[in-house]
Amino acid sequence: MNWILLRGVFEKTIIMWRRYLFNSLSGLATMYIVFCLLFFGFRSVGAAIDVGDTVEGLVVGYLVWVLAIMAYSELSWSVLNEAQAGTLEQMYLSPFGFHWVKAAHLLSTLVLQLAMAGVMLLLMLITTGERLSLDLFSVLPLLLLTVAPVYGVGYMLGGLALVYKRIQAFFQIVQFIFIAFLVVPPGGSPLVQFLPLNLGNHLLRQVMVGGASILQLEVVDLGMLLLVAAVYLAAGLLVFFRCERVARRDGLLGQY
């Protein structure tokens, strides 16, 4: 990736984040309040029974969901927002190609999202009083591989947004479908492991709750995680490219 492009996009992302600071922080606060409701509700119900590692599991699962939502929203909504703002066509005029500009954008926002997810994790740990293993060497790659399929889904919906402009409602529904993907037990069927977030969440729990290192995880599981990430990303890009072709054929890039 071109350094000048990356620097320019990073600069813009940080400025935008600062301009929307209240928005970003209120989003984070809302997510934290939802977590508190879940946690205290869960504790009052679960107090009578032995909850074991469930609270720690809740923290890990919520962390994955928060990061997934941020990553997914950034990709799918940004295409729609750029089209609405009239800047999408200007992106397409970059000699680097729209996809590299978008990739630079996603990379720059990922850095901010990881930082925000870190803050969220800290708040959750303080609130619950739990302790988790935070071996970054293991956690970070697993976290990235876990959310990678979400980028694939984001690309798919972003592509569809290029052609069918009014699909915001569908965007919101998908955010809640991710919760279902997270809570289904991965052992039930091999197909379940193929759902975005599912296997990654399970492996992250092994590392963050169980204290395992990434090197101690099953190679088959890691291979599967990698495969799921690759398949969703490839499918997402494929759908995006296809939609982009349709949008260029029908002159829809600049329309909203």
Add this chain to the structure above:
Amino acid sequence: MEQEELRLDTVLKVKGLTKTFRRRGRCVSAVRDMSFSAWSGEVLGLLGPNGAGKSTTIKCILGLVQPDSGEVEVFGRDAMQHRRECLRMMSAVLEGSRNVYWRLTPRENVRFFASIQGRDVRRETERLEGLLHLLGLGDWVDVPAMELSQGMKQKTAVACALARDTPLIFLDEPTLGLDVETSIEMRGMIRHLAEVEQRTVVLSSHDMKVVQQVCDRVVIIEDGAVVVDDTTDNLISLFQRRLYRVRGSGRIDGETERQLREIFRNIGLPDVDDDSFLLEVEVARPEALYDLMDILRANGILVEGISQDEPDLERAFLQIIGREEGVRA
């Protein structure tokens, strides 16, 4: 009247460009077999009524819309095959789009769009700042675009296109929605780009005054097809005619009108009543004006004022696309 001229300084060559959109089961022909060229350091105007296909043509050239057929060459390179390479040489301000981020200031916008063009903004700070000042944004560089006037926003969009530092610039309706003062400033800026910086500007507009004042050459488009490709001066002179408007008092009766029609090919009486009139007469040679005066004097008609119709691009345009019947015969 389409020009087919081979020149060494050809910057843009469009040949046989065709685009048909399918909308709700209907085929709409937006661009039909369009061919034209733009040369280095000129301002080329794409002139046509709304919906003529100007914007689609520009978007096809830029690759934002996929044409059905035709060729586009930018500095001799096939723009369909080598799109990215050609985008290094093209920038655009597109009509109907904001083109810039409203949350960012002009300075931030300019830096961002220069970056995605691959310009090292840290080394080009002076150029970018100069650009903002040249466009009169000097006092507004740190104000978010959303707080600027429409004219300032449009200037910011132009600044962003110029920040990309390309030799070929497309400006789609650049003066649309601007106040008179800003529109005049923008026209000056466009001439500066061509004359001082030797850049090629392809400008689309349905505003005749803008095209007449800034364009060296005009391609008139109607229903997606090129109907005329010629220099602005040629177009104006082509339709230059000696049309006089005579206002006076007295009655132009049937006999007077008959005498006038015997001598003059084109006469018109757009405003006439019993004791005053407005007469339009086209004369083939200047001396014929004496004949006109003789007839009016002989019929006891008093001439109160006389003016000559100035030729302009608007009249040429209207005649070319057949929307003006001319002076009533």
